[in-house]
Amino acid sequence: MARAFGGRPDATSARAERIDGNGIDVVLATPGGPARARIGFVEPVADPDGLRAAFAALAHGARIILAAANNDIASFALAYTPHPYRVTAIN
Numbered sequence: 001m002a003r004a005f006g007g008r009p010d011a012t013s014a015r016a017e018r019i020d021g022n023g024i025d026v027v028l029a030t031p032g033g034p035a036r037a038r039i040g041f042v043e044p045v046a047d048p049d050g051l052r053a054a055f056a057a058l059a060h061g062a063r064i065i066l067a068a069a070n071n072d073i074a075s076f077a078l079a080y081t082p083h084p085y086r087v088t089a090i091n
Contacts, residue, residue, distance in 0.1 A: 001014070001024075001039055001058050001059060001062045002014035002026055002028050002037060002039070003062070003066060004061065004062035004065040004066050005037075005039045005040075005058065005061070005062060005065075006026060006028060006037030006038075006039055007037055008028050008030055008035055008037060009069075010030050010031055010032075011030050011035070012030065012031070013028070013029045014026045014027070014028050014029070014037075015027045017036075019051070021041075021044045021045050021046055022040060022041060022044050023038055023039050023040035023041050024038070024039045025038055026038075026039060039058065041054040041057075041058070042054070042057060
């Protein structure tokens with residue numbers, strides 16, 4: 001997620017520092033040293049179910065973005081395969 005949405009495609013790892021109803025603040029490990037990023041949710045979340053759905057949506061979107069950026073057609077196609085937990089709306 002950090003490479004896809006954190007604005008740092010060079011990130012090698014990420015650690016969540018703070019989570020609120022609007023997104024996640026992360027500390028990234030990059031070749032140039034630590035960096036901070038904010039990864040926002042598509043819509044605000046107010047409960048644990050909404051948070052789980054928001055994370056699932058971010059992970060799914062990150063897989064698609066990174067597969068497309070790497071011209072990895074097999075992973076890109078797999079990322080578009082429907083998952084039973086997939087949530088299309090967050091209330």
